[in-house]
Amino acid sequence: xxxxxxxxxxxxxxxxxxxxxxxxxxxxxxxxxxxxxxxxxxxxxxxxxxxxxxxxxxxxxxxxxxxxxxxxxxxxxxxxxxxxxxxxxxxxxxxxxxxxxxxxxxxxxxxxxxxxxxxxxxxxxxxxxxxxxxxxxxxxxxxxxxxxxxxxxxxxxxxxxxxxxxxxxxxxxxxxxxxxxxxxxxxxxxxxxxxxxxxxxxxxxxxxxxxxxxxxxxxxxxxxxxxxxxxxxxxxxxxxxxxxxxxxxxxxxxxxxxxxxxxxxxxxxxxxxxxxxxxxxxxxxxxxxxxxxxxxxxxxxxxxxxxxxxxxxxxxxxxxxxxxxxxxxxxxxxxx
Amino acid sequence: xxxxxxxxxxxxxxxxxxxxxxxxxxxxxxxxxxxxxxxxxxxxxxxxxxxxxxxxxxxxxxxxxxxxxxxxxxxxxxxxxxxxxxxxxxxxxxxxxxxxxxxxxxxxxxxxxxxxxxxxxxxxxxxxxxxxxxxxxxxxxxxxxxxxxxxxxxxxxxxxxxxxxxxxxxxxxxxxxxxxxxxxxxxxxxxxxxxxxxxxxxxxxxxxxxxxxxxxxxxxxxxxxxxxxxxxxxxxxxxxxxxxxxxxxxxxxxxxxxxxxxxxxxxxxxxxxxxxxxxxxxxxxxxxxxxxxxxxxxxxxxxxxxxxxxxxxxxxxxxxxxxxxxxxxxxxxxxxxxxxxxxxxxxxxxxxxx
Numbered sequence: 015x016x017x018x019x020x021x022x023x024x025x026x027x028x029x030x031x032x033x034x035x036x037x038x039x040x041x042x043x044x045x046x047x048x049x050x051x052x053x054x055x056x057x058x059x060x061x062x063x064x065x066x067x068x069x070x071x072x073x074x075x076x077x078x079x080x081x082x083x084x085x086x087x088x089x090x091x092x093x094x095x096x097x098x099x100x101x102x103x104x105x106x107x108x109x110x111x112x113x114x115x116x117x118x119x120x121x122x123x124x125x126x127x128x129x130x131x132x133x134x135x136x137x138x139x140x141x142x143x144x145x146x147x148x149x150x151x152x153x154x155x156x157x158x159x160x161x162x163x164x165x166x167x168x169x170x171x172x173x174x175x176x177x178x179x180x181x182x183x184x185x186x187x188x189x190x191x192x193x194x195x196x197x198x199x200x201x202x203x204x205x206x207x208x209x210x211x212x213x214x215x216x217x218x219x220x221x222x223x224x225x226x227x228x229x230x231x232x233x234x235x236x237x238x239x240x241x242x243x244x245x246x247x248x249x250x251x252x253x254x255x256x257x258x259x260x261x262x263x264x265x266x267x268x269x270x271x272x273x274x275x276x277x278x279x280x281x282x283x284x285x286x287x288x289x290x291x292x293x294x295x296x297x298x299x300x301x302x303x304x305x306x307x308x309x310x311x312x313x314x315x316x317x318x319x320x321x322x323x324x325x326x327x328x329x330x331x332x333x334x335x336x337x338x339x340x341x342x343x344x345x346x347x348x349x350x
Numbered sequence: 351x352x353x354x355x356x357x358x359x360x361x362x363x364x365x366x367x368x369x370x371x372x373x374x375x376x377x378x379x380x381x382x383x384x385x386x387x388x389x390x391x392x393x394x395x396x397x398x399x400x401x402x403x404x405x406x407x408x409x410x411x412x413x414x415x416x417x418x419x420x421x422x423x424x425x426x427x428x429x430x431x432x433x434x435x436x437x438x439x440x441x442x443x444x445x446x447x448x449x450x451x452x453x454x455x456x457x458x459x460x461x462x463x464x465x466x467x468x469x470x471x472x473x474x475x476x477x478x479x480x481x482x483x484x485x486x487x488x489x490x491x492x493x494x495x496x497x498x499x500x501x502x503x504x505x506x507x508x509x510x511x512x513x514x515x516x517x518x519x520x521x522x523x524x525x526x527x528x529x530x531x532x533x534x535x536x537x538x539x540x541x542x543x544x545x546x547x548x549x550x551x552x553x554x555x556x557x558x559x560x561x562x563x564x565x566x567x568x569x570x571x572x573x574x575x576x577x578x579x580x581x582x583x584x585x586x587x588x589x590x591x592x593x594x595x596x597x598x599x600x601x602x603x604x605x606x607x608x609x610x611x612x613x614x615x616x617x618x619x620x621x622x623x624x625x626x627x628x629x630x631x632x633x634x635x636x637x638x639x640x641x642x643x644x645x646x647x648x649x650x651x652x653x654x655x656x657x658x659x660x661x662x663x664x665x666x667x668x669x670x671x672x673x674x675x676x677x678x679x680x681x682x683x684x685x686x687x688x689x690x691x692x693x694x695x696x697x698x699x700x701x702x703x704x
Binding site: 071073075101102104105106110111113115117118119120121122123124129132133136137167169170180183184 | 596597598600601602603604605606607608611615618619622692693694695
């Protein structure tokens with residue numbers, strides 16, 4: 015077992031809306047990532063994936079608020095720190111973030127190199143512009159990005175190039191944990207491949223020590239990450255290795271999610287596409303009991319009453335359902 | 351040094367192409383400006399001549415007042431008509447007019463005969479430029495600052511200060527000028543009510559004269575500034591709110607960049623569309639600020655134009671309007687070039703027009 019890079023214990027965060035209502039978007043998430051490993055987070059839109067990403071950074075500003083729980087990065091607990099301390103000591107060097115919409119993540123009127131200078135100078139004022147330039151050129155070259163990009167403005171770059179530039183900038187200080195929030199979702203397939211290749215390289219070359227990859231594209235996760243975690247309504251419903259999660263999911267929601275993948279095969283056009291009925295619950299008033307119960311086809315009356323604890327099975331896997339693993343596996347067998 | 355050269359060498363080829371595109375783009379733009387100028391000159395020539403009333407008769411009547419001989423009056427009219435070239439046909443007059451413009455000759459003033467228009471305008475343009483350009487720029491800058499602060503801090507600035515300036519902004523400039531005179535000259539007595547300098551002084555570069563000019567300068571200057579703050583601030587406020595919620599602001603925050611630095615990014619980006627507002631201020635200058643000049647009897651173009659209209663002095667009037675047109679066109683061209691230089695997005699768009 016490798017060194018634990020990121021450990022999260024029962025993290026709870028909420029959004030406070032304009033009308034002072036609380037929305038519990040991350041509700042008791044625990045996870046652990048070892049050095050050199052990556053974790054994928056999957057789920058529908060609105061299930062709290064992106065909020066989890068923002069919460070893990072540890073730098074909160076309205077409307078997102080920290081409630082309780084711990085975030086421990088490489089042995090250092092960052093959840094109790096003051097925002098300014100987090101900004102100086104954690105952001106960029108310990109945790110780095112790649113935003114969902116990297117298209118607009120760069121200041122349109124600033125040259126890329128100027129922005130890199132600003133980022134680096136937050137942590138190290140002693141470096142001269144020349145040092146920073148050399149450092150950036152070196153890093154861009156290793157990651158296969160043309161160094162000319164540094165002298166350009168964001169508007170002059172293509173979508174894929176912009177995304178890869180953002181990744182390079184986020185990781186320029188070699189963070190211990192990289193949180194990538196749908197870094198490839200808005201790209202065409204070739205750019206997507208390049209982005210994925212780049213993420214792998216970052217890991218192989220040791221520029222990042224661990225990674226959380228958030229996406230709604232499950233087939234992608236299977237190719238990129240070691241573990242996969244499925245989120246529903248702010249909670250983790252199942253956690254396992256990528257292979258297990260894709261080929262042998264247990265929880266009815268994960269099963270439904272995997273079943274919703276459209277595979278280009280002979281005859282798929284004629285087959286009725288299956289989706290999970292309903293939509294995720296409103297997190298202002300989360301339902302009692304199992305949050306998935308209103309949409310679950312195996313739900314019993316007691317599902318809607320009792321809170322369901324996380325259950326471990328097969329030693330390392332985890333799921334959150336009232337039924338036993340064996341029963342769930344059997345149920346799928348019966349219903350096809 | 352090495353890295354500078356490297357930084358340059360990677361894009362030398364690009365730079366050349368960019369420069370070419372630039373020249374082509376601005377060449378085209380300047381052509382349009384010239385065309386606008388030609389149309390303006392034509393209207394300038396035509397409109398005063400379509401105005402009712404015959405200034406020559408009025409002038410002759412003034413010159414021959416007291417004379418009882420009607421032939422003297424008729425002769426004077428004839429002499430003036432010839433001197434001003436009004437006996438020729440309109441197209442002929444136009445070509446003479448254009449030819450004269452190229453020689454810097456805008457004709458002779460009717461009301462201040464025999465002073466030439468160029469001479470009169472030369473005496474007032476300096477006053478107007480010295481008032482309008484700083485007034486508009488300071489007003490624009492303060493307006494943007496207020497808008498940005500209102501967007502960033504909100505609270506009382508957003509709900510009290512900004513509406514007050516909005517209210518002031520929506521007054522006509524001459525109305526505000528009257529209010530200013532009423533408050534600061536009549537009631538408080540701390541500022542002179544009009545003129546460019548004290549009456550008992552002769553223009554020169556002595557300390558006394560400059561001091562007097564500065565004292566008389568305050569009222570018209572602050573009128574211009576107050577008028578433009580509100581309009582600029584409201585635009586800047588919404589631009590800043592939009593920019594503060596932009597993705598790059600969030601991303602910069604998550605990379606640990608300090609808030610005050612991010613505010614600088616936002617301020618700069620929100621300010622860019624406001625450059626259009628600056629160009630528009632120069633455009634609307636005539637309607638507002640030049641009229642305010644008259645209220646203060648400030649010795650600038652506005653007052654001169656007002657006198658020209660009153661006395662049907664159309665060479666002087668068309669001289670004024672021509673000068674204003676040229677000033678506005680130059681201001682717009684400068685703003686447009688400036689915009690392309692400071693905003694890479696606009697620069698890219700300008701290149702793409704090819």
